[in-house]
Amino acid sequence: MACLSLFPCRRLAYALLLACATGVAGNAPAQGRTLERIRASGEVVIGHRESSLPMSYLAGGVPMGYSVDVCLRIAQALARHLQLREHRVRYRVVTSSSRFDAIEKGEVDLECGSTTNTAARRQRVAFTIAHFIASSRIVVRSARPYERIEDLDRKTVASTAGTTNIESLAREAAMKSIQLRIEPAKDHAEGFGWVVDGKVEGFAMDDVLLYGLRASHARPQDLKVIGKPMTIEPYAVAFERGNAELKAVVDAELRRLIHTRELHRLYDKWFMSPIPPHGINLGMRMPHLLVDSLKYPTDYVPQ
Helix, strand or coil: CCCCCHHHHHHHHHHHHHHHHHCCCCCCCCCCHHHHHHHHHCEEEEEECCEECCCEEEECCEEECHHHHHHHHHHHHHHHHCCCCCCEEEEEECCCCCHHHHHHCCCCCEEECCCECCCCHHHCCEECCCCEEEEEEEEEECCCCCCCHHHHCCCEEEEECCCHHHHHHHHHHHHCCCCCEEEEECCHHHHHHHHHHCCCCEEEEEHHHHHHHHHHCCCHHHEEEECCCCCEEEECCEECCCCHHHHHHHHHHHHHHHHCCHHHHHHHHHHCCCECCCCECCCCCCCHHHHHHHHCCCCCCCC
16 A cells, blocks of 8 residues: 555554564553563563572572572562463473573573673673672682782682683783683582592583582682682673563562562572582672672673
């Protein structure tokens, strides 16, 4: 049909462009794939980790942790937003290397692990307001005379493949003219195990995860965390990019958790109390950087 005037043609072109951009037409709601999947299935898929204690890990085959608890609250908020009478949560294991692919492929709706919000990653996924702030350091055997990264010159240090830590470790070594052989591990448990077994001299990872791995070891005193923080790591839940409706719901829920101090209670549960499977207590008070960031909640992270 020919347009009878320029103005209606422009409106029609805009409407068609909007329909293509959102993947909807007619009167269908303008929402992204994640919300459509959840509405159709009544199911929220949470991507979790196996050994990121206390953030996201398995105990007795059950996914749990601080990040997982945060995601369970977000799942409830999504169900309320979509006006679902009931909803289910299904868990799917992801790794440092597979987590963003899983989001982009629609295999998980929320990635709930120990994931840092970075500019490069924001090209692939979106992030919520940060719910934790860590820093990258190194765990070594206590019997070794290492206290700084400089002490590891010409040694082999592991870090988990697909993490910001393996990049920051190489950057820190180059900046300080230290020669390190960096060995990528498939996950945190493998890299930490290499230190315990003496296969490498150190394992670089976020401090909270190092303390969790150390506390879970049969002889925690045999291991120590060394060095000054190499990075600041704002942890956030990752999800589908370019979905404004989804982004609004998850950020509103994070703000609710913060303002009601429910997030603080979850923090105390996982960092200041005995946790499964062995009843260890990390005794890790909320970092000052996190305390300050929660006063003014934002998903903004500098480049």
